[in-house]
Amino acid sequence: YAMLLSLIFLIVLVAAVVGFVFRHEIKTNFESNLNLALRGYNVTADRHSEAVDTIQRTLHCCGVQNYTDWEKTEYFTQKGIPQSCCKSQDDCSEEDLKDPSKAKLKVFVDGCFFLVTSTMESKMSVVAGMSFSIACFQVI
Secondary structure, eight states, rough: EEEEEEEEHHHHHHHHHHHHHHHHHHHHHHHHHHHHHTTTTTOOHHHHHHHHHHHHHHHHOSSSBBGGGGGHHHHHHHEEEEEBBBGGGGOOOOHHHHHHHHHHHOOOOOOOHHHHHHHHHHHHHHHHHHHHHHHHHHHO
């Protein structure tokens, strides 16, 4: 039992150290994967497109750095900016979403990368506290 608790303690400790050491690489990978998801975004509702829609609706953001990131995608040439970027679903027509100047007034202008990373960083103290609590409990 003591060996099992020691193993769990070491795993938690290693995970915390690796997460702290490689946090910049994690951010870089997240940004590049978000850019890839935007470029591969389509209406067939694959899991990457669903993830992008969920992030945009939940955090009230659009694109990676800002809403203009969508202009570089194939989806934009066909349908404009996705509906998940709209501030109000009732006031967002496909015509408005194809015109960046009109869309600026109807969609969230902030990018998702900064919002996701700041949300993760704000929650890290809670995760660290819980990990520390579990580790202390295991030692006792």
